[in-house]
Amino acid sequence: MKYDVTVIGSGPGGYVAAIRCAQLGMKTAIIEKYNVLGGTCLNVGCIPSKALLDSSEHFHNASHTFKEHGIELDNLKVNLEQMISRKAGVIKSNNDGIAYLMKKNKIDVFNGLGSFVSKNRIKIASESGEGQEIETEKVIIATGSKPTVLPFLPVDKERIITSTEALGLKEIPKHMIIIGGGVIGLELGSVYARLGAKITVVEFMDAIIPTMDRALGKELQRVLKKTLGFEFFFQHKVTGATNDGKNVKVTAENTKGETVTFEGDYCLVSIGRKPYTEGLNLEAAGVQMGERGMIAVNDHLETNVPGIFAIGDVVRGAMLAHKAEEEGVLVAEYMAGQKPHINYNLIPGVVYTWPEVACVGFTEEQLKEQGRAYKTGSFPFKASGRAKASMDTDGFVKVLADKNTDEILGVHMIGPRIADLIAEAVTAMEFRASAEDVARMSHAHPTYAEAMKEACLAATENRAIHI
Numbered sequence: 001m002k003y004d005v006t007v008i009g010s011g012p013g014g015y016v017a018a019i020r021c022a023q024l025g026m027k028t029a030i031i032e033k034y035n036v037l038g039g040t041c042l043n044v045g046c047i048p049s050k051a052l053l054d055s056s057e058h059f060h061n062a063s064h065t066f067k068e069h070g071i072e073l074d075n076l077k078v079n080l081e082q083m084i085s086r087k088a089g090v091i092k093s094n095n096d097g098i099a100y101l102m103k104k105n106k107i108d109v110f111n112g113l114g115s116f117v118s119k120n121r122i123k124i125a126s127e128s129g130e131g132q133e134i135e136t137e138k139v140i141i142a143t144g145s146k147p148t149v150l151p152f153l154p155v156d157k158e159r160i161i162t163s164t165e166a167l168g169l170k171e172i173p174k175h176m177i178i179i180g181g182g183v184i185g186l187e188l189g190s191v192y193a194r195l196g197a198k199i200t201v202v203e204f205m206d207a208i209i210p211t212m213d214r215a216l217g218k219e220l221q222r223v224l225k226k227t228l229g230f231e232f233f234f235q236h237k238v239t240g241a242t243n244d245g246k247n248v249k250v251t252a253e254n255t256k257g258e259t260v261t262f263e264g265d266y267c268l269v270s271i272g273r274k275p276y277t278e279g280l281n282l283e284a285a286g287v288q289m290g291e292r293g294m295i296a297v298n299d300h301l302e303t304n305v306p307g308i309f310a311i312g313d314v315v316r317g318a319m320l321a322h323k324a325e326e327e328g329v330l331v332a333e334y335m336a337g338q339k340p341h342i343n344y345n346l347i348p349g350v351v352y353t354w355p356e357v358a359c360v361g362f363t364e365e366q367l368k369e370q371g372r373a374y375k376t377g378s379f380p381f382k383a384s385g386r387a388k389a390s391m392d393t394d395g396f397v398k399v400l401a402d403k404n405t406d407e408i409l410g411v412h413m414i415g416p417r418i419a420d421l422i423a424e425a426v427t428a429m430e431f432r433a434s435a436e437d438v439a440r441m442s443h444a445h446p447t448y449a450e451a452m453k454e455a456c457l458a459a460t461e462n463r464a465i466h467i
């Protein structure tokens with residue numbers, strides 16, 4: 001069999017790349033080592049975590065805020081088995097959806113581990129050990145990433161776990177110790193805190209979500225403490241963890257060099273993810289690696305071997321599903337002779353806690369570092385009529401604009417449903433809008449989106465109306 005393009009890996013990078021290649025008339029194959037399509041994002045990442053975040057949010061609201069809304073419930077309890085089973089159903093329906101899209105676009109799907117025999121020949125080894133080989137003109141490597149683990153802290157998948165196990169626990173932890181105050185730890189911590197677990201976050205840095213604008217982490221930390229009772233220990237370097245079958249002990253060193261011990265029943269290790277290239281046999285094709293286990297690529301996402309591309313978590317840049325998707329489309333269009341472009345500065349980042357956190361563009365810290373003249377405008381949700389109506393008054397929208405031209409340089413939000421609201425900021429910045437442009441656009445009332453308009457009004461001569 002001979003293909004124009006073979007995609008290795010069926011995550012959001014791989015399957016989107018395959019669809020775009022097929023749309024552009026290329027005979028396309030996709031290889032996935034598991035027997036379901038969708039990769040990390042669909043099976044053990046974005047989608048299951050959001051399914052559990054939604055379920056746990058319903059429970060938390062029912063037990064904490066319904067009463068104030070005038071809704072009284074008796075004997076409210078969690079059926080974790082049903083919650084996990086609903087999550088599995090959501091995954092299954094999306095797995096089926098991707099399989100349908102492969103069929104619709106006439107993409108051949110191969111299940112098995114893909115590895116290079118040579119630059120143009122790929123071997124597919126199925127679980128049963130059977131193998132077959134296909135010929136291909138070009139290859140897109142989209143093999144994604146795996147959780148990073150600490151060499152001195154073995155993950156036993158029982159009580160010392162990664163996000164993958166945390167998405168399918170059989171009981172609600174009493175006390176979960178989370179190593180790492182990044183996006184995944186805070187999201188999964190929120191799930192179990194809402195269901196009744198005590199959450200302790202042990203973080204090496206001096207803030208949670210430290211790569212985002214510092215104002216966001218500060219506000220999120222305050223709200224998670226207030227609403228879910230999160231405990232945070234910053235500047236603590238974890239040195240080990242043990243599991244005695246019922247409980248875990250995590251040890252860390254504080255800034256004074258003292259050893260601090262945390263005791264709980266689960267320890268979630270969420271310190272990041274690393275690119276995954278195991279079993280690809282890249283040497284057979286002559287593909288060179290870059291730094292930190294990533295595949296080295298140029299601006300067109302082409303490796304050192306012409307015709308072999310790599311996208312998504314396995315290459316440099318943010319480890320995000322939508323970044324992988326954009327890269328999949330870029331590579332397909334580049335192969336077809338088009339001139340696609342990705343503005344990496346405008347890839348939004350989102351944390352699906354409550355309140356949600358979202359950002360795009362430069363942070364205030366980055367602008368200071370660049371020495372760029374900028375101005376800020378902020379609007380708090382406590383001044384929003386819509387937020388008052390839903391009792392979601394924590395958070396704010398902060399807009400950073402160029403001091404001289406008024407062009408929006410960064411938007412940083414924390415508040416209700418802002419994971420969707422950030423799209424307005426991306427659109428505005430993609431068209432290089434000024435804060436004044438957005439400030440003059442009509443925003444429906446009452447909506448959370450009005451906070452974006454008000455923050456832009458605040459950034460242009462401090463003329464926010466409702467504060």
Ligand code: FAD
Binds near residue numbers: 009049313
């Ligand atoms: P992946 O999705 O990792 O897919 C790679 C695929 O390649 C896998 O299916 C793997 O089995 C397959 N593969 C690997 N090697 C081979 C081989 N040799 N042969 C055949 N197949 C192979 N991102 C967001 O944008 N939003 C979120 O809300 C979000 N939430 C997340 C929550 C969690 C808990 C986690 C863990 C991640 C989350 N992410 C989120 C990150 C997101 O999942 C990744 O950025 C995204 O999946 C990367 O896509 P990808 O296509 O590069 O790789």
